[in-house]
Amino acid sequence: MKLTGAQILCETLERLGVRHVFGYPGGAILPVYDAIGKSKLHHILVRHEQGATHMADGYARATGGVGVAMATSGPGATNMVTGIATAMLDSSPVVCITGQVSSKLLGSDAFQEVDITGITMPITKHNVVVSKVEDVAHTVREAFIIANSGRPGPVLVDITKDAQQATADFDWEATVPKLPPKRIRNNHDQKEFDRAVELLNSAKRPVILAGRGIILSGAMRIFEQFVRTSNIPVAMTLLGIGCFPATDPMNLGMMGMHGEAWVNTAIQEADLLIAVGMRFDDRVTGSLRTYARNARKIHIEVDRAEINKNVKVDAAIVGDAGETLANLLPHVHERDHAAWFAHIKELKGDSAVRDIQSLPDSGHLFAAHVINDLWKVTKGGAIVVTDVGQHQMWEAQYYHHDQPRTLITSGGLGTMGFALPAAVGAKFARPDSEVWVVVGDGGFQMTMCELATIVQEKLKINIAIINNGYLGMVRQWQEFFYDKRYIATPLVAPDFAALANAFGIRGERVTTRKEVVPMIESARSSDQAVLLDFRVEQEDSVYPMVPAGAALHEMIRRPNNPLVETASEP
Amino acid sequence: MQTIVAYVENKPGVLNRVASLTRRLAINIDSLTVGPTENEEIARMTICAHTDENGARRLEASLEKLVDVLVAENISDRSMLERDLALIKVAADQQNRPHLMELIKVFRGRVVDVAPESLIVEVSGTVDKIDGLLEVLRPFGVLEMARTGRIAMTRGSDLLRPPTAATPDSKDKDPAPASS
Numbered sequence: 001m002k003l004t005g006a007q008i009l010c011e012t013l014e015r016l017g018v019r020h021v022f023g024y025p026g027g028a029i030l031p032v033y034d035a036i037g038k039s040k041l042h043h044i045l046v047r048h049e050q051g052a053t054h055m056a057d058g059y060a061r062a063t064g065g066v067g068v069a070m071a072t073s074g075p076g077a078t079n080m081v082t083g084i085a086t087a088m089l090d091s092s093p094v095v096c097i098t099g100q101v102s103s104k105l106l107g108s109d110a111f112q113e114v115d116i117t118g119i120t121m122p123i124t125k126h127n128v129v130v131s132k133v134e135d136v137a138h139t140v141r142e143a144f145i146i147a148n149s150g151r152p153g154p155v156l157v158d159i160t161k162d163a164q165q166a167t168a169d170f171d172w173e174a175t176v177p178k179l180p181p182k183r184i185r186n187n188h189d190q191k192e193f194d195r196a197v198e199l200l201n202s203a204k205r206p207v208i209l210a211g212r213g214i215i216l217s218g219a220m221r222i223f224e225q226f227v228r229t230s231n232i233p234v235a236m237t238l239l240g241i242g243c244f245p246a247t248d249p250m251n252l253g254m255m256g257m258h259g260e261a262w263v264n265t266a267i268q269e270a271d272l273l274i275a276v277g278m279r280f281d282d283r284v285t286g287s288l289r290t291y292a293r294n295a296r297k298i299h300i301e302v303d304r305a306e307i308n309k310n311v312k313v314d315a316a317i318v319g320d321a322g323e324t325l326a327n328l329l330p331h332v333h334e335r336d337h338a339a340w341f342a343h344i345k346e347l348k349g350d351s352a353v354r355d356i357q358s359l360p361d362s363g364h365l366f367a368a369h370v371i372n373d374l375w376k377v378t379k380g381g382a383i384v385v386t387d388v389g390q391h392q393m394w395e396a397q398y399y400h401h402d403q404p405r406t407l408i409t410s411g412g413l414g415t416m417g418f419a420l421p422a423a424v425g426a427k428f429a430r431p432d433s434e435v436w437v438v439v440g441d442g443g444f445q446m447t448m449c450e451l452a453t454i455v456q457e458k459l460k461i462n463i464a465i466i467n468n469g470y471l472g473m474v475r476q477w478q479e480f481f482y483d484k485r486y487i488a489t490p491l492v493a494p495d496f497a498a499l500a501n502a503f504g505i506r507g508e509r510v511t512t513r514k515e516v517v518p519m520i521e522s523a524r525s526s527d528q529a530v531l532l533d534f535r536v537e538q539e540d541s542v543y544p545m546v547p548a549g550a551a552l553h554e555m556i557r558r559p560n561n562p563l564v565e566t567a568s569e570p
Numbered sequence: 571m572q573t574i575v576a577y578v579e580n581k582p583g584v585l586n587r588v589a590s591l592t593r594r595l596a597i598n599i600d601s602l603t604v605g606p607t608e609n610e611e612i613a614r615m616t617i618c619a620h621t622d623e624n625g626a627r628r629l630e631a632s633l634e635k636l637v638d639v640l641v642a643e644n645i646s647d648r649s650m651l652e653r654d655l656a657l658i659k660v661a662a663d664q665q666n667r668p669h670l671m672e673l674i675k676v677f678r679g680r681v682v683d684v685a686p687e688s689l690i691v692e693v694s695g696t697v698d699k700i701d702g703l704l705e706v707l708r709p710f711g712v713l714e715m716a717r718t719g720r721i722a723m724t725r726g727s728d729l730l731r732p733p734t735a736a737t738p739d740s741k742d743k744d745p746a747p748a749s750s
Binding site for chain 2: 117122146308
């Protein structure tokens with residue numbers, strides 16, 4: 001059967017199980033769009049190509065499958081760069097398909113020509129230019145394999161317009177993916193394995209550091225067994241949230257820059273850290289020189305290049321988190337860590353008293369209240385997609401995720417503007433789930449154009465803007481480290497409720513705590529998208545905080561008195 | 571100095587990927603040589619980098635993450651041969667030419683071109699040996715020099731060969747579709 005390259009692409013995507021493609025058309029990809037029109041693919045028209053990549057990313061994070069984004073050449077492709085880097089840093093399986101000028105024009109600075117494979121080389125797991133129709137099918141199949149194997153990541157396939165237009169025989173069986181013959185590395189090192197077992201069975205103050213690798217490996221069940229058997233408390237990275245129930249007593253919570261004091265102190269006092277599917281990011285370790293100096297370290301990690309990168313470890317097991325934990329499990333003896341647990345309980349000390357949730361309603365609206373109420377009302381069952389900044393940290397602290405893939409957030413790259421488009425992807429991936437966007441007034445303004453996409457696709461997504469009139473996290477740093485010189489952080493925003501109305505969806509402003517729960521309930525009961533503009537305390541800060549470069553236990557603790565400033569009316 | 575040998579796919583852009591990676595890791599390359607192997611689809615690289623053992627380990631592991639890199643191996647600590655080839659154009663006139671030729675012979679260099687006021691020496695060997703010859707030629711006036719950079723090979727039965735065919739590890743099957 002003779003098909004055009006564009007038809008072959010659509011046929012291949014369909015056969016790979018793709019149902020949704022997030023994209024934006026343009027000259028160099030028009031043949032593909034014509035073919036999409038005759039295919040079963042559901043194309044979601046975005047308002048900016050960055051949104052398309054975040055949607056594909058959100059789709060991938062919500063399911064574990066590959067998300068697909070599409071754009072034309074030149075500016076279409078360069079607009080994808082931020083989204084691709086976001087997916088790369090958080091190991092998200094995304095395939096980006098870009099149109100390219102015809103192969104005979106390559107290198108001639110043709111209209112809308114840009115070397116997108118050159119540009120994205122350091123931020124993709126792999127990328128490739130396809131300039132022959134015969135190469136379309138197997139290259140796309142290879143892209144899907146690369147994107148979602150080992151440590152996942154984004155792959156970009158740049159297809160020239162002539163390859164889209166030319167015709168070739170299409171035979172699925174004949175287009176088998178042919179990846180380069182890589183050497184099989186025997187990563188099993190018995191000495192390291194035995195050492196890990198010995199360390200596990202002799203530790204007195206162990207802590208497990210759980211990362212996104214557990215979720216990517218689908219290893220939640222075996223991980224829970226490992227935790228129960230070894231009787232070792234769990235601290236999570238931001239992206240590890242959901243790998244183990246937050247409400248489980250064995251779960252200490254999130255570690256790192258905005259981790260609770262007892263979590264970070266426990267890590268600093270531990271005699272053994274078992275890192276699973278995490279990479280000792282600087283936001284997790286604080287100063288490396290002073291990081292967990294009393295602890296031996298075991299590192300279980302699928303990516304060999306992460307071993308000893310930031311933190312030198314005593315035993316490294318390279319491999320899939322689930323497989324490795326399953327191998328370790330029979331060798332782990334249950335140990336009584338009663339003294340250690342008692343000590344951690346002691347570390348919690350007055351933290352509960354300092355917790356903002358314990359304070360009486362002072363008439364002020366705090367972001368932490370909004371997020372904690374959202375958790376209570378949704379019974380922890382929603383998929384929450386956050387942006388980047390203070391609200392993101394409050395979400396991690398006050399929305400307790402018991403299920404994997406229910407917190408979708410940009411961790412490694414910290415991409416503002418991620419939330420709204422990523423939520424669109426998550427909603428398409430899991431249409432029956434309740435999806436909430438938690439976003440700051442700064443990040444929302446970066447990609448709020450995607451409200452139109454939500455309306456056009458008739459998506460039921462709830463949006464909670466944590467509006468404090470500042471670029472809050474930067475303002476917090478200015479407060480702590482720059483003598484409150486708030487340069488370029490006060491932020492004018494439109495009336496978000498009115499803006500929502502202009503897009504054709506309901507918008508409400510919330511200014512007092514007593515309105516929070518009824519408004520959340522009202523938004524949930526609507527079958528259309530709703531935007532809630534929470535006017536929260538303007539100069540509230542995220543506590544605790546480990547200043548950049550400080551030791552992990554040198555935290556700025558939560559103050560004993562609540563803030564006195566009132567949320568100002570515009 | 572660390573020496574890494576890599577087998578890579580012999581196709582456009584692979585050198586760029588390798589170079590881009592070392593730049594990203596902030597590792598300075600002292601020399602990088604690429605040449606064909608007996609299999610025309612595979613090329614062999616020798617990368618000499620200014621970094622410590624840990625840097626080399628990271629570079630090796632990161633190189634192997636590139637889809638087009640089939641094998642990367644740090645051979646710095648293994649028993650191996652290293653060779654560099656140089657062409658050196660030295661100022662030489664009738665008076666000092668015989669003396670120059672004597673020196674070149676000591677270093678097992680070959681004179682491959684003679685002109686009235688210069689000659690070209692071809693010399694291969696370890697970096698130290700070539701540096702040694704350069705040292706003694708410098709007083710005569712080194713006019714021009716071209717060096718290939720090092721190639722390296724482990725000795726004896728310590729074989730470093732590219733994988734021949736697709737291995738089961740490359741998991742050449744389509745992934746399961748997104749479950750939604």
